[in-house]
Amino acid sequence: MNGGERAGDGQHRLxxxxxxxxxxxxxxxPLRVLEGLDFAVRPxxxxxxxxxxxxxxxxxxxxxxxxxxxxxxxIYVDGRAVTGHSEQVAYMPQKDLLFPWRxxxxxxxxxxxxxxxxxxxxRAAVRPLFPEFGLDGFERSYPAQLSGGMRQRAxxxxxxxxxxxxxxxxEPFGALDSLTRTQMQLWLAQMWQRHSWTVLLVxxxxxxxxxxxxxxxxxxxxxxxxAARVVVDLPRPRTTQTFLQPEFARLEQQVLSALGxxxxxx
Amino acid sequence: xxxxxxxxxxxxxxxxTLWPPLLLAVALIAGWQLxxxxxxxxxxxxxxxxxVVSAGWQVRGDLWHNALPTLEETAAGxxxxxxxxxxxxxxxxxxxxxxxxxxxxxxxxxxxxxVAIAPLFVVIxxxxxxxxxxxxxxxxxxxxxxxxxEGFATADGDAMRLLRSMGASRWQSFAKVRVPGxxxxxxxxxxxxxxxxxxxAVFAEYAGAEDGLGIYMQQMxxxxxxxxxxxxxxxxxxxxxLLFASTYLLERLVTPWRRFETRRGSAQDRT
Amino acid sequence: MDLGxxxxxxxxxxxxxxxxxxxxxxxxxxxxxxxAACSSSSSSxxxxxxxxxxxxxxxxxxxxxxxPNTNHTGIFVAQQLGYYKAAGIDLKIxxxxxxxxxxxxxxxxADFGISYQDGLTEAAATGGDITSIFAITQKTDVVIGxxxxxxxxxxxxxxxxxxxxxxxxxxxxxLKYVIKHAGxxxxxxxxxxxxxxxxxxxxxxxxxxxxxxxxxxxxARLVGKPLRTFDVSDYGFPPIYSALIASSHQYLSxxxxxxxxxxxxxxxxxxxxxxxxxxxxxxxxxxxRSVLGAQRELVDQSAVLEATQYYKDPAGKIGVQSDxxxxxxxDFLYSNGILADASGKTLSAEPQLSSLYTNAxxxxxxxxx
Numbered sequence: 087m088n089g090g091e092r093a094g095d096g097q098h099r100l101x102x103x104x105x106x107x108x109x110x111x112x113x114x115x116p117l118r119v120l121e122g123l124d125f126a127v128r129p130x131x132x133x134x135x136x137x138x139x140x141x142x143x144x145x146x147x148x149x150x151x152x153x154x155x156x157x158x159x160x161i162y163v164d165g166r167a168v169t170g171h172s173e174q175v176a177y178m179p180q181k182d183l184l185f186p187w188r189x190x191x192x193x194x195x196x197x198x199x200x201x202x203x204x205x206x207x208x209r210a211a212v213r214p215l216f217p218e219f220g221l222d223g224f225e226r227s228y229p230a231q232l233s234g235g236m237r238q239r240a241x242x243x244x245x246x247x248x249x250x251x252x253x254x255x256x257e258p259f260g261a262l263d264s265l266t267r268t269q270m271q272l273w274l275a276q277m278w279q280r281h282s283w284t285v286l287l288v289x290x291x292x293x294x295x296x297x298x299x300x301x302x303x304x305x306x307x308x309x310x311x312x313a314a315r316v317v318v319d320l321p322r323p324r325t326t327q328t329f330l331q332p333e334f335a336r337l338e339q340q341v342l343s344a345l346g347x348x349x350x351x352x
Numbered sequence: 353x354x355x356x357x358x359x360x361x362x363x364x365x366x367x368x369t370l371w372p373p374l375l376l377a378v379a380l381i382a383g384w385q386l387x388x389x390x391x392x393x394x395x396x397x398x399x400x401x402x403x404v405v406s407a408g409w410q411v412r413g414d415l416w417h418n419a420l421p422t423l424e425e426t427a428a429g430x431x432x433x434x435x436x437x438x439x440x441x442x443x444x445x446x447x448x449x450x451x452x453x454x455x456x457x458x459x460x461x462x463x464x465x466x467v468a469i470a471p472l473f474v475v476i477x478x479x480x481x482x483x484x485x486x487x488x489x490x491x492x493x494x495x496x497x498x499x500x501x502e503g504f505a506t507a508d509g510d511a512m513r514l515l516r517s518m519g520a521s522r523w524q525s526f527a528k529v530r531v532p533g534x535x536x537x538x539x540x541x542x543x544x545x546x547x548x549x550x551x552x553a554v555f556a557e558y559a560g561a562e563d564g565l566g567i568y569m570q571q572m573x574x575x576x577x578x579x580x581x582x583x584x585x586x587x588x589x590x591x592x593x594l595l596f597a598s599t600y601l602l603e604r605l606v607t608p609w610r611r612f613e614t615r616r617g618s619a620q621d622r623t
Numbered sequence: 624m625d626l627g628x629x630x631x632x633x634x635x636x637x638x639x640x641x642x643x644x645x646x647x648x649x650x651x652x653x654x655x656x657x658x659a660a661c662s663s664s665s666s667s668x669x670x671x672x673x674x675x676x677x678x679x680x681x682x683x684x685x686x687x688x689x690x691p692n693t694n695h696t697g698i699f700v701a702q703q704l705g706y707y708k709a710a711g712i713d714l715k716i717x718x719x720x721x722x723x724x725x726x727x728x729x730x731x732x733a734d735f736g737i738s739y740q741d742g743l744t745e746a747a748a749t750g751g752d753i754t755s756i757f758a759i760t761q762k763t764d765v766v767i768g769x770x771x772x773x774x775x776x777x778x779x780x781x782x783x784x785x786x787x788x789x790x791x792x793x794x795x796x797x798l799k800y801v802i803k804h805a806g807x808x809x810x811x812x813x814x815x816x817x818x819x820x821x822x823x824x825x826x827x828x829x830x831x832x833x834x835x836x837x838x839x840x841x842x843a844r845l846v847g848k849p850l851r852t853f854d855v856s857d858y859g860f861p862p863i864y865s866a867l868i869a870s871s872h873q874y875l876s877x878x879x880x881x882x883x884x885x886x887x888x889x890x891x892x893x894x895x896x897x898x899x900x901x902x903x904x905x906x907x908x909x910x911x912r913s914v915l916g917a918q919r920e921l922v923d924q925s926a927v928l929e930a931t932q933y934y935k936d937p938a939g940k941i942g943v944q945s946d947x948x949x950x951x952x953x954d955f956l957y958s959n960g961i962l963a964d965a966s967g968k969t970l971s972a973e974p975q976l977s978s979l980y981t982n983a984x985x986x987x988x989x990x991x992x
Binding site: 396397411414417418470471474475478479557558559560561562563567568570571572574575576577580 | 689690692717718719720721722726727730732819822826842846913914915917918921
Binding site for chain 2: 151152153172173175176177179181183185186187188196197199200201228229230231248
């Protein structure tokens with residue numbers, strides 16, 4: 087869906103240069119949450135962003151999604167500066183944010199509708215995706231009728247249906263219970279395998295980051311800077327077996343220690 | 353979303369909701385009958401339920417004939433209120449200046465006693481439908497507008513941001529997020545408002561009308577037919593209840609998704 | 624794949640999309656509007672001056688003071704028997720409402736109105752454009768009423784008792800006058816009640832009231848709660864034109880001929896009512912079936928009483944007003960400080976009788992009492 091280019095052809099899909107952001111505060115110095123953040127994501131790369139709380143993950147997320155302008159720095163998509171614009175990025179928020187008054191297929195079609203596609207055509211465009219997302223038969227159901235996991239899948243469907251260059255996933259499985267979360271991670275790995283989306287995943291779960299991503303960017307605590315970029319060269323496709331590999335544990339350790347050097351906890 | 357909508361197998365559920373108030377109503381009516389029949393024993397002071405119903409049945413033609421104009425005033429006034437409430441609540445949502453200017457006046461409008469202003473309306477607008485429509489609108493306008501404005505204001509900020517990231521214009525966000533989100537609030541206001549509507553129409557008729565339930569009640573009072581006064585009140589009450597119930601039906605039609613919501617917290621707590 | 628997956632229930636086949644939802648709401652509003660538009664608003668007053676319609680009939684509006692009763696008999700008789708039509712008049716009766724007929728006439732929203740002598744005088748004092756042109760009742764239509772079994776045989780026994788009134792400015796001074804003239808001191812308690820007088824008296828809420836002999840007193844007798852009554856004129860109180868037809872100077876000077884035709888037809892109606900009370904009662908009920916059909920007995924007895932005692936003056940004439948009577952009551956109102964101008968200040972000069980009433984629009988032969 088998002089171009090079939092695999093990581094490694096050189097051209098960066100998403101680039102962040104010198105990203106700095108601060109919030110003004112009354113009677114105090116402004117709060118700087120990000121400082122000189124630099125990283126790049128190749129087309130078809132799945133990268134995870136991880137960091138301690140307060141490291142500015144959500145701020146980074148808003149900036150890449152084009153909802154805010156950074157205090158300084160530039161964001162490029164496919165080589166074009168898109169700072170402050172949101173057309174290139176599709177994001178999936180933490181809460182599934184499915185509109186309760188819309189059926190699942192209407193929710194899925196929302197992005198297309200907003201961009202001007204007629205309702206009927208938009209529905210027709212998203213319907214073929216339903217079986218793949220495990221939602222076959224639920225097109226005309228309402229979100230209240232679905233379980234948490236199904237709603238996340240529907241939210242991802244909506245995000246993917248917009249056919250934008252970069253997918254931004256903000257802790258998509260955070261609200262699910264542990265068992266469902268693992269199932270969803272396996273499922274997402276399979277889906278990515280099929281579609282090769284360029285994905286920026288923000289998470290606080292090291293295991294999840296290592297399992298899903300090709301690279302893990304570790305942020306320092308506030309102000310967030312890039313502490314480390316851990317390359318995850320585990321074999322693909324990722325399956326339940328991946329969790330058992332010794333390399334998996336080693337990578338987790340690597341991420342953990344990168345995080346450990348940045349945390350304030352002694 | 354707070355309150356559950358009547359869901360599930362309608363028949364049994366409806367019965368379960370209805371039988372307690374029905375039982376209470378029957379008990380009250382029985383008490384009334386007993387008091388009227390054995391204690392007061394004077395139809396001029398307190399007619400019994402039976403006298404009220406049989407007298408009302410005898411003049412059912414007149415009651416029907418008078419119910420129509422009252423219903424007409426209620427419907428037209430309420431319709432006007434409805435349209436205005438959407439226009440004004442939308443304006444208030446789009447413009448903060450509008451909101452600050454309009455809201456206090458809105459509240460003030462609720463405090464104007466219909467009784468005082470009705471004769472003024474009649475002198476200015478005449479005896480036909482218009483002054484009564486305006487009075488009903490005045491009586492019903494505030495709850496509708498306030499609930500709708502509130503509904504707009506509680507739109508999920510995150511949902512609005514999501515739409516913005518999708519590239520939606522302000523109008524698109526309004527139509528796709530704020531409006532559907534406000535509907536449940538609107539229906540709450542609708543229910544409150546509709547209980548004032550028919551009372552407003554009756555009061556409006558007192559100011560001057562050819563016919564209508566309010567006029568008929570006054571006329572029966574002036575010829576000392578208290579049983580028919582009660583019968584008219586009964587009709588007014590029945591119509592009010594019907595209107596009130598119809599809001600649930602309308603809500604069901606317009607917001608079908610609420611049927612599937614139950615009184616649980618964040619939906620994401622469930623697996 | 625999912626745990627805890629709820630049983631999928633499809634939405635109802637009548638799935639309502641957002642657009643159809645809006646459509647439903649609009650349809651609801653439209654239906655509401657259609658009900659409003661289509662309903663026959665059986666047209667009542669086209670308020671305003673008379674020569675509105677282009678046809679041979681001239682529209683004339685008359686505002687009632689109350690729900691239709693036997694004070695209005697002559698008007699409804701004339702309407703039912705076609706007297707107005709024959710005079711080229713299309714009479715539109717403006718129904719009773721909380722806006723007083725005096726206000727409607729004075730603000731020219733109605734051409735004519737039913738009023739009463741003290742009410743009209745008070746309205747004129749504040750500068751209202753109103754004048755009386757036809758006296759409906761030639762005898763005062765209020766009496767002091769007490770329970771028949773109360774043991775009160777003279778108004779002087781009303782000292783210290785409770786009076787249930789309507790809140791009009793004339794009541795207290797009039798009652799004081801009568802009680803004093805009966806030998807009492809004129810001190811009593813005054814409560815304004817909105818219930819029927821005989822109910823209030825029999826429930827013990829009050830000791831005396833001012834019911835109408837032509838209506839409420841009859842009803843009290845019919846339901847077995849009779850009242851003993853005292854005529855105020857027996858104690859020297861000036862007689863009152865308790866029901867009259869009023870109009871505005873503006874209307875009268877602009878439409879003098881129509882006013883004359885209107886009164887001529889009305890007079891014929893009251894003459895009929897005086898001569899044939901039973902048939903007149905039938906016509907009154909026929910014109911107001913839903914209101915008066917519920918109380919035939921009351922209407923019949925009232926009609927007879929009005930015919931025998933109220934419509935005609937001592938000389939047997941109907942509608943004509945006497946200068947002496949206008950002077951007497953106006954004097955009383957003025958000297959008791961009841962008349963106030965528009966700002967609420969008591970009048971410092973007595974109003975001109977010539978602006979308060981006129982017989983000039985009655986048929987020539989009937990213009991003098």
